[in-house]
Amino acid sequence: MSIIFKTTGNSEDLSSAISLTVYRIVQEAINNVKKHAKADKIIIKLSFLEKELKLEISDDGKGFCVDELNRQREDINGGFGIMSMRERTELLNGIFELKSRVGIGTRITIKIPLIRDEV
Numbered sequence: 001m002s003i004i005f006k007t008t009g010n011s012e013d014l015s016s017a018i019s020l021t022v023y024r025i026v027q028e029a030i031n032n033v034k035k036h037a038k039a040d041k042i043i044i045k046l047s048f049l050e051k052e053l054k055l056e057i058s059d060d061g062k063g064f065c066v067d068e069l070n071r072q073r074e075d076i077n078g079g080f081g082i083m084s085m086r087e088r089t090e091l092l093n094g095i096f097e098l099k100s101r102v103g104i105g106t107r108i109t110i111k112i113p114l115i116r117d118e119v
Helices: 016-037 064-074 082-089
Strands: 002-008 043-048 052-058 095-101 105-113
Touching: 016 043, 016 052, 016 105, 043 082, 064 095, 082 095, 082 105
Parallel strands: 002 043
Antiparallel strands: 043 052, 052 105, 095 105
16 A cells, blocks of 8 residues: 655644644544555545645545444444544644545544644
8 A cells, every 4th residue: 555645835833733733634544444444545634724734534445324324433443543533633723524425435534623732
């Protein structure tokens, strides 16, 4: 499996809470792809915009039905990886979006507001 990483923007003022959260989300996403997706390629795009950080993680794996995953949330064994990524994002007032199609792959998009330290 190949991993392509692209980044744009400046990350100098990134808080440790945001950087650790992004690291853990990327780590969990890669683990999920390795375990479930049977993908050949993962593309990770990290953009530092003026007011937000945008993270996109996509794969060319087998994909899945998002509605089925939402039903599994009620099952104690279902969807903890994605649930933890969503919770980590929301703890930083971010937005988590998951899209997947069977046979096409999966894309996770995360937007986290950047709060710059005032001098």
